[in-house]
Amino acid sequence: MIAYDLQCINGHSFEGWFEDRKAYDAQKKKALIACPVCNSTSIARIPSTFAIKSSNPLKEFSDHQEDLENIGKKIADFVEKNFDDVGSNFAKEALKMHYGVTKTRNIRGVSTKEEEKTLTEEGVQFFKVPMPEVPDTDA
Ligand SMILES: [Zn+2]
Numbered sequence: 001m002i003a004y005d006l007q008c009i010n011g012h013s014f015e016g017w018f019e020d021r022k023a024y025d026a027q028k029k030k031a032l033i034a035c036p037v038c039n040s041t042s043i044a045r046i047p048s049t050f051a052i053k054s055s056n057p058l059k060e061f062s063d064h065q066e067d068l069e070n071i072g073k074k075i076a077d078f079v080e081k082n083f084d085d086v087g088s089n090f091a092k093e094a095l096k097m098h099y100g101v102t103k104t105r106n107i108r109g110v111s112t113k114e115e116e117k118t119l120t121e122e123g124v125q126f127f128k129v130p131m132p133e134v135p136d137t138d139a
Pocket of ligand 1: 038
């Protein structure tokens with residue numbers, strides 16, 4: 001069995017368990033996967049998440065009712081072009097900006113749950129966005 005992080009078209013995220021990836025694809029195709037909150041069968045898989053910090057929230061993406069995977073791709077493109085990749089230093093860099101040690105800029109990177117807790121406690125705002133086309137590491 002594998003667990004997938006899933007999200008419906010209305011933005012509810014939930015976890016789904018499947019025999020394997022094929023089972024997920026088959027059930028998705030037959031609209032057998034429904035959101036437990038709103039019962040929507042427009043479901044997209046969230047392969048993984050990473051954290052970004054921006055001085056300009058990505059408002060333009062929230063207005064569209066497009067396929068979630070499509071939006072994810074657009075965000076990925078946008079982030080890739082406009083955000084500095086700081087990798088696992090995300091929390092450190094975000095805190096430096098928060099305290100004015102470095103100039104505020106758009107950064108992206110990965111953070112641990114613990115680091116995210118610290119950022120939240122320090123009042124640092126950041127976003128987590130789904131990243132499409134990440135190699136499948138479930139197997
Ligand atoms: Zn829903």
